[in-house]
Amino acid sequence: MREEFALLAGLEEQDVAELTERARRRRFAAGEVVFHAGDPADTLHLVRAGRFAVRITTEFGATATLNVVGPGGAFGELALLTPQAPRSATVAALEDGETLSIHQLDFDRLRRRRPQTDALLVGVLAQRVRELSEQLVEALHIPADTRVRRRLLDVVSAYGEAEAGAVVPLTQEELASLAGTSRATVNRVLRDEQARGALELSRGRTTLLDPDALAQRARGAFG
Numbered sequence: 001m002r003e004e005f006a007l008l009a010g011l012e013e014q015d016v017a018e019l020t021e022r023a024r025r026r027r028f029a030a031g032e033v034v035f036h037a038g039d040p041a042d043t044l045h046l047v048r049a050g051r052f053a054v055r056i057t058t059e060f061g062a063t064a065t066l067n068v069v070g071p072g073g074a075f076g077e078l079a080l081l082t083p084q085a086p087r088s089a090t091v092a093a094l095e096d097g098e099t100l101s102i103h104q105l106d107f108d109r110l111r112r113r114r115p116q117t118d119a120l121l122v123g124v125l126a127q128r129v130r131e132l133s134e135q136l137v138e139a140l141h142i143p144a145d146t147r148v149r150r151r152l153l154d155v156v157s158a159y160g161e162a163e164a165g166a167v168v169p170l171t172q173e174e175l176a177s178l179a180g181t182s183r184a185t186v187n188r189v190l191r192d193e194q195a196r197g198a199l200e201l202s203r204g205r206t207t208l209l210d211p212d213a214l215a216q217r218a219r220g221a222f223g
Helices: 013-022 104-113 117-141 144-157 172-179 183-196 211-218
Strands: 024-028 033-035 043-049 052-057 063-069 090-093 097-103 199-202 205-208
Touching (some): 013 097, 013 104, 043 104, 144 183, 144 205, 172 183, 183 199
Antiparallel strands (some): 024 097, 033 090, 052 090
16 A cells, blocks of 8 residues: 555555555546635545646636646645645546545644654655746746647656556646646647647547657657
């Protein structure tokens, strides 16, 4: 079980077993919201299946996708460190999925018994900061076409290595918000990649056909 979830990788097997035994298994249908921004925050979710989008709403009413979390990942970890604060983002299932929901009180019991557990949380939050910093640098210095290609690969990699036949269950609007660009740009890039044979477009999803070629262009090696 430690190997299944990156967040728990540094814990003793017996601690992981106790924590997951207390967890509540929750299933979500595609499109279902796990929690909304502003909701009370008292649980951490470990993803067992499916992919989940982390979104915020800007002051102008637009929705921006910050991240996509797949199996082995986690979301809602801020609830473990700042239980009085509300949720900072909305999380919704992109496809049918399942999580283990761990209550803040159960995690606190482990933290009192194993103070080193805090180092795991700090590590996760530090990784989040690095990812956001990289996204900011990309938004300022990387062309939008390249960002679209990279976000496509990021969503697929939530399941592991990108392989031919892998499906990206995002609409063009959702991919645009994740890449920080317009739907028109996403549409143009996707159609270009379809013409090159790297992917196939269908309603509400994109199927990779040649992920290696897409990855090469995402690195900026070719236009």
